[in-house]
Amino acid sequence: MALHFDRAEFESRIGAARKALAADGLDALLLFAQESLYYLTGFDTSGFVFFQCAVLTRDDGPITLLTRRPDLEQARRTSILSDIRLWYDQEGNDPSRELSDILAEKGLKGARVGIEMRTFGLTADKYELVAKRLAGWCELADASHIVRTLRLVKSPAEITYVRRAAELADQSLEAMLATARPGAFEGDIAAAGSVPILAGGGDPPPSGPVLGSGDRALLIRSATGFRHLDPVDQLTLEFAGSYRHYCACLMRTVAIGKGNPAQRAMFEVTREALAAMTEAARPARPLGEIDDAHRQVYDAAGYGHARMSACGYSLGALYRPTWMDVPPMLYSGNTTPAVPGMVLFLHAILIDAPKSLAMSLGHTIVLTSAGAEVLSRIAPEYTVCS
Known part of the structure; x- marks a missing residue:
């Protein structure tokens, strides 16, 4: 058995x-x-x-x-x-x-x-x-x-599986970034990301990956039709490592071939927003305060028009068609209290449609008695893949 x-x-x-x-x-x-x-x-x-x-x-x-x-x-x-x-x-x-x-x-x-x-x-x-x-x-x-x-509140045995899922997600991100370069085929990038998860004893994630370049980098849902990356491009990656069905998610937008000053500025404020969100994830505090922190950073920097109206959700052991284990969603006004043992995916997303630019960062946390523990060992940075 x-x-x-x-x-x-x-x-x-x-x-x-x-x-x-x-x-x-x-x-x-x-x-x-x-x-x-x-x-x-x-x-x-x-x-x-x-x-x-x-x-x-x-x-x-x-x-x-x-x-x-x-x-x-x-x-x-x-x-x-x-x-x-x-x-x-x-x-x-x-x-x-x-x-x-x-x-x-x-x-x-x-x-x-x-x-x-x-x-x-x-x-x-x-x-x-x-x-x-x-x-x-x-x-x-x-x-x-x-x-x-x-x-919603995971046992120590469950959190062990979540941590393994997070390790697999890190390995998947590294494999995809190593494959992403001008001219690369999106399908090859996605395939590279799946290898560490499956070879590491994990499961096919219950959704995604969300992987798109060019205008498709502005999409935050998966869509059919992989393409080859342009010499100068952008690539958004959102995906889950999955182990015993427990999911840990990561999200990144990276530059391809050459950096973009406007996108770099978007990265800096997005990194600040994600840090503020992580700091706001505190036991006994309403989960809505995480989104309040998200909105405050983006709105103060003049990006209110480009941000989302929610900034994450709970994760757990999930089946298709989604890794979003909701409720709860992380939106302003959500009074659900944060409790040690909760596992949350925090994402900070900017979609500047007029400029066709995207910038997204996201990581999985587990709530402890002291606050939020980030499960990824890979710190966000403005990455140019060439």
């Missing part, structure tokens, strides 16, 4: 989830988020793109997983799950029927049942099946926050 945490840690997580159910007056929770299943049981699969649900009750009964036949051995061999039920593909099949049978078996008729709605594992059509099936039979309540809140 390929468990990446001690069974005792899983049992502790499940116990905490059950206490949270009781505090919210819930009798059970329908787990549709793959991240929740991985966190509570170790179950590791991409099969969540189909109908897949686990039932966690407030009592100490076993978690019951409802999944498809291809995921049977996956569940048996990657998780602590022992009660695995199957639904089978056939024309017109509605797996909410099997789910309702499981709930009835657990005596949940008339109960208050939470459901994870804020997840890519529960698309609108699947939710409609469940809601129609259970209407009038039990009370459904959005409980997306139950496991989500528990996952």
Whole structure:
């Protein structure tokens, strides 16, 4: 069995989830988020793109997983799950029927049942099946926050994986910068960055990389269509190192062939902004203060028009299509308190569209009792790749 945490840690997580159910007056929770299943049981699969649900009750009964036949051995061999039920593909099949049978078996008729709605594992059509099936039979309540809140503060074992992900991210950045030069093909740069992660025992990141030159350097989402770098160019890199699904992100914009004075000025203020954001990440302080620091530096320097309206988000063990483990996002006014054990990606981004110039810096931090620990060993600098 390929468990990446001690069974005792899983049992502790499940116990905490059950206490949270009781505090919210819930009798059970329908787990549709793959991240929740991985966190509570170790179950590791991409099969969540189909109908897949686990039932966690407030009592100490076993978690019951409802999944498809291809995921049977996956569940048996990657998780602590022992009660695995199957639904089978056939024309017109509605797996909410099997789910309702499981709930009835657990005596949940008339109960208050939470459901994870804020997840890519529960698309609108699947939710409609469940809601129609259970209407009038039990009370459904959005409980997306139950496991989500528990996952925000990482255990020492989780942070060990985050640190390894950060090491792989550093190696990936070094490999991409060594490949980036005038005339280089973006696909070769991206390929170079993937080698240290996979060769180092990591996972393909759940998104990206965001990698673009020329006008594409202004993009902060990945887009198809790699190109060759011009003799004088710019290149934006945003990517994650991933280890046991735990992500650590980095972001850089570098010059190609020759530096640009306007872009260098953008770098200096961006480095200042990132430093201020990192300093603002303090235990017991609202997370929104990180964005306040971000805005203050950029706005005072006259770059308010080019900055973003948020400056980062939480990271954790994620599945496709994103490494953004939200909420929380880092935006002004967010009252969520910073807590030791949180892992956050801080990014400072300038997009000067009229000048077609970009400058971005970002790094991953772990919050400690003393403040923010930057996990990357590579300090930001204005880099010219030639």
